[in-house]
Amino acid sequence: MKQITCIDDLREIHQRRVPKMFFDYVDRGSYAEETLRANRDDFQDIKFRQRILVDISERDLSTEIIGERAALPLILAPVGSTGMQYGDGEIHACRAAQAAGIPYTLSTMSICSLEDVAANVEQPFWFQLYVMRDRGFVKALIERAIAAKCSALVLTVDLQVIGQRHQDIKNGMSVPPEIFRLKNLIDIATKPRWVKGILAGKSRNFGNIAGHLPGSKDLGSVSAWVASQFDPSLNWKDIDWIRSIWPGKLIIKGILDVEDAALAVKAGAEALVVSNHGGRQLDGAPSSIEVLPDVVDAVGDQIEVMFDGGIRSGQDVMRALAMGARSCMIGRAYIYGLGAFGGPGVTKAIDIIKNELSTTMALCGVNSIEEIDDHVLAL
Ligand SMILES: Cc1cc2nc3c(=O)[nH]c(=O)nc-3n(C[C@H](O)[C@H](O)[C@H](O)COP(=O)(O)O)c2cc1C
Numbered sequence: 001m002k003q004i005t006c007i008d009d010l011r012e013i014h015q016r017r018v019p020k021m022f023f024d025y026v027d028r029g030s031y032a033e034e035t036l037r038a039n040r041d042d043f044q045d046i047k048f049r050q051r052i053l054v055d056i057s058e059r060d061l062s063t064e065i066i067g068e069r070a071a072l073p074l075i076l077a078p079v080g081s082t083g084m085q086y087g088d089g090e091i092h093a094c095r096a097a098q099a100a101g102i103p104y105t106l107s108t109m110s111i112c113s114l115e116d117v118a119a120n121v122e123q124p125f126w127f128q129l130y131v132m133r134d135r136g137f138v139k140a141l142i143e144r145a146i147a148a149k150c151s152a153l154v155l156t157v158d159l160q161v162i163g164q165r166h167q168d169i170k171n172g173m174s175v176p177p178e179i180f181r182l183k184n185l186i187d188i189a190t191k192p193r194w195v196k197g198i199l200a201g202k203s204r205n206f207g208n209i210a211g212h213l214p215g216s217k218d219l220g221s222v223s224a225w226v227a228s229q230f231d232p233s234l235n236w237k238d239i240d241w242i243r244s245i246w247p248g249k250l251i252i253k254g255i256l257d258v259e260d261a262a263l264a265v266k267a268g269a270e271a272l273v274v275s276n277h278g279g280r281q282l283d284g285a286p287s288s289i290e291v292l293p294d295v296v297d298a299v300g301d302q303i304e305v306m307f308d309g310g311i312r313s314g315q316d317v318m319r320a321l322a323m324g325a326r327s328c329m330i331g332r333a334y335i336y337g338l339g340a341f342g343g344p345g346v347t348k349a350i351d352i353i354k355n356e357l358s359t360t361m362a363l364c365g366v367n368s369i370e371e372i373d374d375h376v377l378a379l
Pocket residue numbers: 025026027039077078079080081107108109128156253275276277278279280308309310311329330331332333
């Protein structure tokens with residue numbers, strides 16, 4: 001892996017090794033992908049102030065994330081269908097995160113179930129919740145997260161309807177995926193490593209939501225399935241209901257508006273994630289980094305503000321921290337590593353970002369995460 005020097009290298013290998021329908025599901029965004037592009041482009045407008053002759057010999061990248069010590073200000077974001085990128089992908093990713101000393105978030109839409117992951121890792125992980133129409137099922141799901149000793153609940157609030165991903169429709173990325181389409185079969189035949197990895201995995205279907213998947217005869221579009229299952233009536237009052245079941249830390253993910261940020265504070269969440277779902281939902285929404293400073297100004301002293309969207313380097317993490325985020329989630333960056341090499345690829349992605357962050361801190365003359373604020377930026 002010596003030749004791999006950046007997240008883009010992992011992306012390239014992921015693209016070569018994983019069938020196109022699964023790679024595109026990760027890589028692409030919704031509609032015209034304006035927000036997907038903005039997430040990346042807007043980072044590039046943020047420039048650093050180089051500082052020299054500062055003693056930067058003792059740099060410390062550790063920090064606190066919702067009251068727990070973490071080796072880095074980094075969290076692996078919830079990513080649905082991770083186990084389709086690499087067999088038992090959720091377990092590999094969670095192990096890599098824990099070895100690196102950072103939190104891992106298991107998606108409701110994971111392939112490995114809560115129980116599979118809990119049985120195969122050593123420390124608690126976070127669970128991400130989608131609220132479905134069947135509230136009895138949602139309650140049971142939260143209770144499963146409690147039984148699995150999850151240490152935080154991440155409630156995702158920006159996907160009660162799904163933004164259309166054109167490429168997924170063209171590729172037959174339906175529920176379940178149309179792998180038996182001739183084009184997909186031919187593609188899969190050229191990806192023996194992926195097949196081997198998938199066959200080595202034990203989990204094959206969406207482990208958390210068994211009973212809510214369509215039968216093979218009702219094969220349908222992702223949007224039709226989401227419309228039939230996800231609860232579009234979800235609103236702020238439901239937070240109390242979730243709180244009545246979940247006694248632990250609650251993080252609200254998918255905030256892009258200062259008024260919503262204030263409501264998240266009022267709802268008593270421990271943290272919020274400024275996120276546009278990686279440009280996969282409301283196309284035409286601003287990039288996450290564009291709205292971050294306003295959210296931090298409005299609520300940053302009342303709630304822990306986390307950030308995601310477009311992070312592909314330690315420089316991007318530094319930019320988000322400088323703009324007021326306390327920690328960052330990464331989605332595609334670690335999935336590219338997983339698709340390329342399994343667990344070691346996730347470790348590689350985390351290491352790349354860690355080393356880039358460390359070097360960027362040094363060149364900006366800072367020694368600790370707590371020291372990072374807008375003084376590191378050339379404004
Ligand atoms: C393939 C894929 C699947 C995702 N699935 C989920 C999910 O199940 N739950 C969720 O809250 N967010 C999900 N997200 C959004 C991520 O948690 C995160 O917000 C996003 O990936 C951040 O942008 P980035 O990929 O540019 O880092 C998904 C993202 C990707 C790329």
